[in-house]
Amino acid sequence: MLQIIGSVILLLGTFICMFGAIGLLRLPNFFARTHGASITDTLGALLCIVGMVVFTFGMDDPMKFNLLVVVKLVSIGVFLLVTSPIAGHALTRSAYRRGLNGKGAPNLEDVANLPFGIHGAADTRELLEGGEEWVSREARSEQEPNNSDNLNSGEQS
Amino acid sequence: MTFVSTITLVFFVLLAVVAVAIGKMRSLFAAVMLSGIFSLLSASLFVLMDAVDVAFTEAAVGAGISTVLMLMVLHLTSDKETHSNEVKVFPLLIAVLCGAVLLYATQDMPHFGDPNAYIHQSATADHYLNQSYDDSHIPNIVTTVLASYRGFDTLGETTVVLTAAVAVMLLLGRPKEEEHDLSKSPDPIIEVGAKMLIPYILLFALYVQFHGDFGPGGGFQAGVMFAAAYILHALSGTVRSAQEAASENVVEKLIPLGVLLYAAVGVWCVLKGGNFLEYNALDPEHPAHGQHLGILLVELGVGITVFSAMLMIFYKFALRGREVR
Numbered sequence: 001m002l003q004i005i006g007s008v009i010l011l012l013g014t015f016i017c018m019f020g021a022i023g024l025l026r027l028p029n030f031f032a033r034t035h036g037a038s039i040t041d042t043l044g045a046l047l048c049i050v051g052m053v054v055f056t057f058g059m060d061d062p063m064k065f066n067l068l069v070v071v072k073l074v075s076i077g078v079f080l081l082v083t084s085p086i087a088g089h090a091l092t093r094s095a096y097r098r099g100l101n102g103k104g105a106p107n108l109e110d111v112a113n114l115p116f117g118i119h120g121a122a123d124t125r126e127l128l129e130g131g132e133e134w135v136s137r138e139a140r141s142e143q144e145p146n147n148s149d150n151l152n153s154g155e156q157s
Numbered sequence: 158m159t160f161v162s163t164i165t166l167v168f169f170v171l172l173a174v175v176a177v178a179i180g181k182m183r184s185l186f187a188a189v190m191l192s193g194i195f196s197l198l199s200a201s202l203f204v205l206m207d208a209v210d211v212a213f214t215e216a217a218v219g220a221g222i223s224t225v226l227m228l229m230v231l232h233l234t235s236d237k238e239t240h241s242n243e244v245k246v247f248p249l250l251i252a253v254l255c256g257a258v259l260l261y262a263t264q265d266m267p268h269f270g271d272p273n274a275y276i277h278q279s280a281t282a283d284h285y286l287n288q289s290y291d292d293s294h295i296p297n298i299v300t301t302v303l304a305s306y307r308g309f310d311t312l313g314e315t316t317v318v319l320t321a322a323v324a325v326m327l328l329l330g331r332p333k334e335e336e337h338d339l340s341k342s343p344d345p346i347i348e349v350g351a352k353m354l355i356p357y358i359l360l361f362a363l364y365v366q367f368h369g370d371f372g373p374g375g376g377f378q379a380g381v382m383f384a385a386a387y388i389l390h391a392l393s394g395t396v397r398s399a400q401e402a403a404s405e406n407v408v409e410k411l412i413p414l415g416v417l418l419y420a421a422v423g424v425w426c427v428l429k430g431g432n433f434l435e436y437n438a439l440d441p442e443h444p445a446h447g448q449h450l451g452i453l454l455v456e457l458g459v460g461i462t463v464f465s466a467m468l469m470i471f472y473k474f475a476l477r478g479r480e481v482r
Contacts, residue, residue, distance in 0.1 A: 079354070086350035093344060 002058025010051030017044035034092050041084035049077040161205060162269075168202045186228075186236040193224040210299060210373040213365065217381040222467055225388060229474040293436075293448035295370045303375060304452040308434040311455070312423070315416050315462050322412050322466035329473040344393075351393030358386040366460050370449070376456040380463025388471050396475045405472055408465045415462030422454045 016039060023036025056069050175195045182188040196219025203212035267274030276282060289301040303311055366379030391399035423434040431438025436451025 079357075082350055082353055086347055089346050090344070 003055050006051045006053070006055030006058060008051070009054060010048055013044050013047030013049075013051055016040070016047060020044055030095055031092060034088055034095075037091075038084065038088035041080070041088065045080050045084070046077055049073050049080070165202065165205050165269075168198055168205070172198050172202070183238050183240070184236060185231055185238055189224060189227040189231065192227070193220045196220040196223070210375065210378055213374065213378040214381055217378070217385045218467075221385050222381065222388060222471070225392065226471065226474055229477075233474075233477055292445070293452070294445040295449065295452065297370055297372065299373070300369050300375055300452060300456070301448075304455045305434075305436060305448055308423075308455065311459065312416075312419055312434070315419055315459050318462055318466045319412055319416050322469050325470045325473050326409075329477060347393045351389050355386050355390055358382060358389070362386065366456065367453070369456055370452065376459025376461075377463055379456075380460040381467060383460070383464040384467035384471070387468050391471065391475065396472070400472070403468060405469070408468050408472070411461050411465035412469060413462075415458040415460070415465065418458035418461065419455050422451055422458070426451070 020036045020038075020040030023039065024033050025036075027033045027036055053070050053073050056066050056073070059066060172195065175191055175198065179188050179191045179195065182191065196215055200212040200216040200220065203209070203215060267276075271277075285298060285302055285306060289298045289306075290296065293301050293305060295301050362379045362382035365374035365382060366376065369375035369379070387399055387403055390402060422436075426435050426438045427433055429438040429441075434451070434455075436448045437444035439447035439450050441447075
C-alpha cells in the first residue's frame with residue numbers, strides 16, 4: 001500500500017517537473033521563466049524525494065537498511081530546500097541588477113508604491129538593489145541602453 | 158541492453174549535445190555555464206560507472222571551482238567572442254587531423270566492460286586486487302593503489318598541483334591595494350544560505366579525507382571540497398571576509414607544506430630502514446599499521462596542498478577584478 005502511495009507522489013513530482021520544463025520553454029520573459037525553473041527545483045524535486053521516502057518505507061526490510069536510505073533522502077531534501085530557492089533568488093537578483101528589463105519585467109518601484117501594497121516589497125527592493133541608492137528603471141535604462149529580453153546581451157556591471 | 162547502459166548512453170548523447178552547443182555559442186558567459194553542465198553530466202556518468210570519488214572531484218572542480226574561475230576571467234576581459242568571417246585554413250587542417258587521429262585511435266580501445274581488455278589481464282591488477290587487503294588491511298583498493306603502490310606517482314601529481322599554483326602566483330602577482338574594491342553590500346539571503354551550508358561542506362570534506370581508507374575519497378577530493386567551501390564563503394560575502402577566515406599568507410605557506418609532509422613521510426621511511434615511501438618500515442612489527450599511518454599522512458599532505466592551491470588560485474583571480482560578487 002505504502003509503495004503505491006509513494007509511486008503516486010513520485011509520479012506527481014515528475015509531472016510537476018514536466019510542467020516546470022514546459023514553463024521554462026514557453027513563458028514570455030526571463031523573470032517568468034525562472035518561475036518555471038524554480039518549480040522544477042523545489043516542488044518537483046521535493047515531491048520526488050517524499051515519494052521515494054514513502055516507497056522505501058513500504059519495502060520489505062529484514063536488514064533494516066531502509067532507515068539509512070531514508071536518512072540520506074531526507075538530507076538531500078533538506079539541502080534542496082535550502083539551495084534551490086536561494087539559487088532562484090540569486091538568478092533573478094543578478095538578472096535584475098544587470099539591468100535586464102525587457103517586456104514584463106517587474107518594476108519594483110511601482111510595487112512598493114501600490115496603494116494596497118505587497119508586504120515587504122520595500123525590503124525586497126532593498127535586497128535586490130543591495131542597499132545602494134535607488135535608481136529608477138527609466139533612469140537606469142538611459143544609462144545602459146540595452147533593454148533586450150536576452151540575458152546574454154546584459155551589460156557587465 | 159540493460160537499464161544502466163541505456164542511461165549511460167543517454168548521458169553520452171547529452172554530453173555530445175552540450176559539447177556541440179559550447180562550440181556554437183557566441184556568448185562566452187553561456188559557454189562557461191554550459192561547460193559547468195558538461196562537468197555535472199560527466200560527474201553523473203562517473204557515478205553510474207561506480208567511480209564515486211572521481212565524480213566528487215569532477216562535480217567540485219569542473220562544475221564548481223573552474224566555472225567560478227572562468228567567470229572571473231570573463232569579468233576581467235569581455236564576455237563576447239570576437240567574430241570574424243575569414244576561414245583560417247591551417248588551424249582547421251590541424252583540428253580535422255587531430256580529430257581523425259583520435260577517431261582512428263578509438264578503434265583500438267576495448268569495449269566498455271570488456272573482460273579481455275589488457276587492464277584486466279595484466280599481472281599488476283591481479284596483484285593489487287588479491288594482495289592489497291593482506292598488505293595493508295585497507296578495504297578501499299583505490300586508496301592503497303594511489304597512496305601506497307603508486308606513491309611516487311601521487312607525489313609527482315601533488316608536485317604538479319604545487320607547480321600550477323606557483324605559476325598562477327607568478328603570473329598574476331600581488332594586486333595593488335586600490336584594486337580591492339569589493340562588493341560593499343552582499344545579498345543577505347545568499348549570505349545566510351551559504352552560512353547554513355558551509356559547515357556541512359567542511360564536515361563532509363573532513364569525512365572524505367579521513368574515511369578515504371574505507372570508502373570512496375581521499376586527499377584530492379577532500380582538498381577540493383574544502384577549497385569549494387571557502388570559495389562559496391568568498392562568493393556569498395566578500396573575498397575580504399574569506400581572507401579573514403584563511404589569510405593569503407597562511408594559504409601561501411600551506412601549498413608547499415603539503416608536498417613537504419608527503420616527502421617527509423618518504424624520508425621517515427628511509428630513516429626507519431626502508432625504501433622511500435615504503436610504509437611497512439614505519440612499524441616493523443605490524444607492517445599493516447605502518448601502511449595505515451603512512452597512507453593517512455600522505456593523503457593529508459595531498460589534501461593540504463590541493464586545498465591551498467585551489468584557494469590561492471581563486472584569491473589571485475578574485476583580487477585582480479574590480480568588483481566580485
